Amino acid sequence: MIRFNEVYETLNAKPGPQHWWPADDQFEVIVGAMLVQRTTWRNVELAIQRLKDAGMLQIEVLHRERVAAIQSRIKSAGFFRIKAARLKNLAAFIVGQGGITALSKRPTSELRSLLLQIDGVGPETADAILLYAFARPVVVVDAYLRRLASRLTASDEAVPDASLREWVATTIKGVSRLNAFHALVVEHGKSQCKKRPRCAQCKINALCQTGRAALDA
DNA sequence: CACCAGGGTGGTT
DNA sequence: AACCACCATGGT
Numbered sequence: 001m002i003r004f005n006e007v008y009e010t011l012n013a014k015p016g017p018q019h020w021w022p023a024d025d026q027f028e029v030i031v032g033a034m035l036v037q038r039t040t041w042r043n044v045e046l047a048i049q050r051l052k053d054a055g056m057l058q059i060e061v062l063h064r065e066r067v068a069a070i071q072s073r074i075k076s077a078g079f080f081r082i083k084a085a086r087l088k089n090l091a092a093f094i095v096g097q098g099g100i101t102a103l104s105k106r107p108t109s110e111l112r113s114l115l116l117q118i119d120g121v122g123p124e125t126a127d128a129i130l131l132y133a134f135a136r137p138v139v140v141v142d143a144y145l146r147r148l149a150s151r152l153t154a155s156d157e158a159v160p161d162a163s164l165r166e167w168v169a170t171t172i173k174g175v176s177r178l179n180a181f182h183a184l185v186v187e188h189g190k191s192q193c194k195k196r197p198r199c200a201q202c203k204i205n206a207l208c209q210t211g212r213a214a215l216d217a
Numbered sequence: 218c219a220c221c222a223g224g225g226t227g228g229t230t
Numbered sequence: 231a232a233c234c235a236c237c238a239t240g241g242t
Contacts, residue, residue, distance in 0.1 A: 021223095032223095033223090034224095036222090036223050036224090037222095037223080037224040037225070038221090038222060038223085038224050038225085038237085038238095039222055039223080039224090039238090039239080039240090040221090040222045040223080040239095040240075040241075041222090041223065042222095042240085042241085043222085043239065043240060043241085044223090046240095075238085075239065076239065076240070077238090077239075078222085078237080078238045078239040078240080079224095079236095079237045079238055079239080080237095080238070080239075081237075081238080082225090082226090082236095082237060082238095083237090083238095086225095119225090119226085120224085120225060120226085121224095121225080122224060122225045122226085123224090123225095124223085124224065124225090125223095125224070125225080128223075140223090142223065142224090143223085143224090144223075182223085183223095185223095186223050187223095189223085190222090190223085
């Protein structure tokens with residue numbers, strides 16, 4: 001297995017963005033999680049700000065708002081038609097569940113299956129919401145982590161998600177560490193070479209060099 | 218001009 | 231179960 005604590009330390013040694021998922025409240029985190037799908041955070045920030053300016057970034061308001069009005073505010077985040085419909089539906093779901101406070105009282109596994117019922121919330125978004133909005137100790141498995149893990153294996157083999165979850169969970173303990181770990185993985189992933197199968201050609205290869213030494217037999 | 222970004226869904230083999 | 235097209239704007 002891969003010892004991700006060494007990966008963590010390696011990535012953490014490099015200076016990077018500090019407070020990673022800035023938001024005023026839990027709902028803003030959840031909205032951001034939906035908007036950031038297949039989009040840059042930069043474009044999501046603009047959309048969130050435009051929602052705020054219109055006073056729409058509140059559950060009850062968004063729940064009542066016209067889809068067309070939501071669309072016009074989030075265009076910068078891309079896929080604005082489906083995302084607008086999903087945001088409105090998301091607000092309706094939260095209202096139907098008795099609000100964020102009520103949801104916060106649910107056990108993690110139960111909350112996860114609830115989130116997965118929401119249209120537009122898949123495994124990754126659900127885990128990001130659990131970790132960043134509800135502060136649950138959850139491993140977020142995304143494309144960056146998969147690629148990183150495959151590069152830490154001897155011949156760039158794909159690592160099953162279940163193994164990734166298990167390995168990260170056993171080496172990265174606690175909400176704050178899991179929080180920082182996912183942030184580090186994403187930040188590193190952005191600058192990591194995607195085309196080469198090996199890390200030798202990458203601009204940032206320090207991680208993969210040390211990372212390979214972190215492999216168990 | 219092509220390619221990509223902190224995915225998910227629905228349809229086809 | 232493994233692909234596939236699609237969603238759409240903004241940056242490089």
